[in-house]
Amino acid sequence: MAAERLVVVGGDAAGMAAASQARRLRKPDELEIIAFERGHFTSYSACGIPYWVGGVVDGPDALIARSPEEHRARDIDLRLRTEVTELDLDRCRVRTRQLDDGGRESWTGFDKLVLATGARPRRPALPGIDAPGVHGVQTLDDGRALLDTLEATEGRRAVVVGAGYIGVEMAEALIRRGYEVTVLEQSEQPMSTLDPDMGALVHTAMCGLGIETVRGAAVTAVLTDAEGRARAVTTEDAEYPADVIVLGMGVQPETTLAAAAGLPLGESGGLLTDLAMRVRGQDAIWAGGDCVEVLDLVSGHTRHIALGTHANKHGQVIGSNVGGGYATFPGVVGTAVSKVCDLEIARTGLLERHARAAGLRFVTVTIESTNQAGYYPGARPMHVKMLAEHRTGRLLGVQIVGHEGAGKRVDIAAVALTAGMTVEQMTTLDLGYAPPFSPVWDPVLVAARKATAAIRAAGV
Template sequence: MSMSGARGGRERLVVIGGDAAGMSAASQARRLRGPGELEIVAFERGHFSSYSACGIPYWVGGDVAERDRLIARTPEEHRARDIDLRMRTEVTEIDVARGRVRARDVDSGDESWTSYDKLVIATGARPIRPDMPGADAPGVHGVQTLDDGQALLDSLAHTRGRRAVVVGAGYIGVEMAEALINRGFEVTVVNRGKEPMSTLDPDMGRLVHRALEGLGITMVNNAEVTKVHTGEDGRVRAVATEDAEFPADLVVLGIGVRPQTALAEAAGLPLGTHRGLLTDLAMRVRGHENIWAGGDCVEVLNLVSGQEQYVPLGTHANKHGQVIGTNAGGGYATFPGVVGTAVSKVCDLEIARTGLREKDAHRVGLRYETVTIESTTRAGYYPGASPMTVKMLAERRTGRLLGVQIVGREGAAKRVDIAAVALTAQMTVEQMTALDLGYAPPFSPVWDPVLVAARKATAKVRPR
């Protein structure tokens, strides 16, 4: 086992994780400080760097033709900017007391220690695999990294049967269900919740349920997978719940992800209730002056509820990286928190949410009113106008906006950004009714659907 050599007085920044947060941090630090001042070493255990994990379902489904379209910057491009990116190298230990990390070459097994002055932990997340028989059988796939996506595509090419089961109906679950339909599979989605998309309230999730069934997908709600059955060849052949069995030539796990923080926990770094690393506003790990963390391995502050939350999204990871790189490079930046905005689609049905769901508001002790309205994406008389449903939560008495959910056809989802800005500004629904939004018949009705919901919510929260 070797130890890295002298640095000639330069500081060394070590980054664990070569995707969005890690390489954004490395790149931003390099912009601020040249190679003569700061040495940057980054470790990535996979085959790819700086890629869009969010694009994997669309690559699997055939909407994105080539894997390389998802790669924002190759290892060679990072190295050309004097970032020593070491691929297929996994960090196995963080020695906080001595300021060093131990890394293992995945292919050769060789190990070495690398010392650091500053450390960035960007270890990401891992797909949740149910603790049950057969969960690791060939033909059962999680989809989190580009390596996972490649393994799934290889499996699709060699799977003789055309029956697929998707376990879970969150963002990844519904996107992968559509991707598999596009690939010619018969798809069953097994979901433990009352309706798909638990990030929505069940009444809005019901709209997604209908859209999935409209694609020919079999939706099984209120069902939890208890076992994966395998055949004589060891491959998956069926998925079982307590009272049913679903034949499967391929299984995709879409039941969410967990922060990959075992390395940080073993080093004694602080974790939150969701097992994500805890940081301050500068994304510095709490209690550690020269260690930062970002991306899918951290918890973030929800600005609406005031509580820490686990929200693994690429948008946050890139922002975290910018903040970390600025601070590690000697500048100053903060990440104040999130309001919980996310969008997705099932075929041409768009799904959006921001802020709190009903159960979120109830859990933190907020009293609220809800309104749900039906409108159209364009002026009703304009060609291409299609229906959209907007649900809005507002705090009782104060009228403060608490959350918005939107389900509709083309042009619906990005309207959630209006609500995201309003939440960040802590606006009331009455203040929202006066927003000067853009209008023309090809883009919206004269009263935008979000503002129609705000008007109705205003009337409902006013003291009688």
Template sequence: MIGGDAAGMSAASQARRRRSADDLSIVAFERGRFTSYSACGIPYWVGGLVEERDELIARTPGVFHSDYDIDVRTRHEVVDIDLERREVVAVALDEGRREVRQPFDQLVYATGAVPVHPQWAEEGIAGVFGVQTLDDGDALHAWLLRDPKPKHAVVVGGGYIGVEMAEAMINRGLAVTLVERGEQPMSTVDPDMGALVADKLRSLGIEVLSGRAVTGLDHRGGVVSAVHTDEGSIPADIVVLGLGIKPNTTLARTAGLSLGPTGGVRVDLRMRVIDAPGVWAVGDCVESVHRVTGRPVHIPLGTHANKQGRVAGINIGGGYATFPGVIGTAVTRVCDLEVARTGLLSKEAEAAGFSFVTASVESTNRAGYFPGADPMTIKLLAERGTGRLLGAQIVGRSEAAKRIDPLAVALWNKMTVEDMVGLDLGYAPPYAPVWDPVLIAARKAVEALGIPDR
């Protein structure tokens, strides 16, 4: 196993459940210090909502050793894959880069993803952080506690990590500026929905600068002091990069593994690398098939990583399993504002060649008269002609985000919005209006398609 987080260790665990240590030796190399942790939880630990770092760790290397007979070697970085000799070459980072050669019959490539680092962030200036691994989070957390403590944070990029880290910095008492090159933060939803997120960020005291490009950094004594944009400079004691991530495929490319148009490793339904017998790839380093467009996509989420690792491990262990593809369902939270999406955004539907309509509705999470009723906005995309649901987005407060799940199920099963109007969803005043917001949105989409009321 190259990589000891969700995908790699899920594969290792599943393989072990099907084959004993006498029958199958498993060695896992991990460059960092931690295994099987929740990277998604890092912003909540940095922001103080989760008290201890170790609460994010599901299984330590010691547990894998004692309970699973898996030889986990942390702080070991794999630097080469020799497919002809069937061995990997690693270096022990805490032992003077001592070289380790490990033969294999089956290889699982689970290197994850790496943050996008523009050239201006590669100058070795202290106080600039990407947040992809728990080691990254550890370094950022330690910087926040240094003396003197930082007072001004600049978050570059307004995606999931960007908005979550902006909130974390506010919770830590810093002045925060979020710089986003696009029209609105949260490019994972359409701009009209992203505007709702921007309004919330501003209400928290975060300065949101949209339509700005970062061009460079200033420093004093090697420590960041300002961020330059195409419209001026912003003081900064700490800079967090939220510019997205890309598949970590440097080793794969050097070894000659097949890469797809998204830059991820190409795999079949069983997670076997195309044209590389005995080699598997799982997690954020691979590309998947989008079930709506049928096209390759790179959607790095822990849900996919765990499922793909499970599939590979079952197959390595002698069973049979396939990974059916993705539709991009994801949720996040900015303070009390919940954001969710599934399927295609408008720009993605256009790029895929769909003709479609959109329908947006404002409703509440509970009956309007019930205490605690909060507003939410739901936006649906439906294909002209067929009425098939193509995508959905939700922005709202309490109990809004998880309403994306019935929409994801409908999309997964290729339901039409007309079918969805009749869904038998649960109702009680504390939980939903008599017409759930999902059903109201489906009705409005039917109207937008010009389908007569029946």
């Protein structure tokens, strides 16, 4: 009896985690695994790219969890620099093109298919946006291209378009490399993944670090020089000279192939799957990573959240199911953490606008505390914002902006959200305490106490 064939499209976290887990469960004579990756690398940490660019960590090898050679040694037929250009679902096959071999095309059949096509940086259709010197940062190849530009550029002016996670982290990386950095953000505050009042704290910190942050700046074009190279970014009000431009406006699901094949997509353009990560309406197609939408356990709606933590879990679930086992991915609460220099930024659950969109009534509280006991040397301020559902007191979301030890405190709230706890229940959590780590009342618990009081004051 011939072995079944699994084809994996995409060689990073979700795709190779799926392939590896399937291989653990099924031998090569039972399941042939072919994985296609259009880049030069596999199984790497895209989250580490800003730190590579900033010189904090070595790269690219240090960012690779498992090399192509290691995957091949585990009987996975991994084919680099091979782009999948079409899905033929009627005939159960994919069309591929060799990127380094004259564009040679061929078809490969499959019994089971995994789509792990990732996400792509948002690149608005503006004049000059594709000019040399304009960089999106999503893959190790992108990181290498940006470093090549930085090493070849004599000027020291950088413009970052967008102040989301990638934008803020890239601004820090460029500051570390000695660049004058201007960040252009269309929203009223940086970090639109926070509520504006918490984003304002990030703006203040960025300005203090020497990063010029222009808010309410809608980019209209990238200007080029006589050789066609990017030289400036324009908004409706001003022109900002630039020797290098980095796009930090977030990412969108890379589902071009899926859309062309008629597979179901959600509001954000991400693939829709069931709890087993099987594409809805399909028996032999799975999808995971940055190309899918996931269930938000707090709002009950699907969302696109591009994080390596989710991608690796998706891959494990997919590989288990493809390999004959059983696993599910129940959903997320939307936890994320970042930093700009020594300022830590974290959130989990819903923002105010998310809660309103979900039709929820809620109260909000914000407290200021310290990351350590106030009398302990080096104690720094920390702000915690908490959302709780009106009447029930159910925790809906937490945002934290502070210094050392602030960011990972969001994990307390993430667990509480997953457990469906109320803010009153949170006030009795038995958290660790010692002056070097926390005040006697941890800031998250202080916020929970204040939120509990607000719920009681709001009545019915």
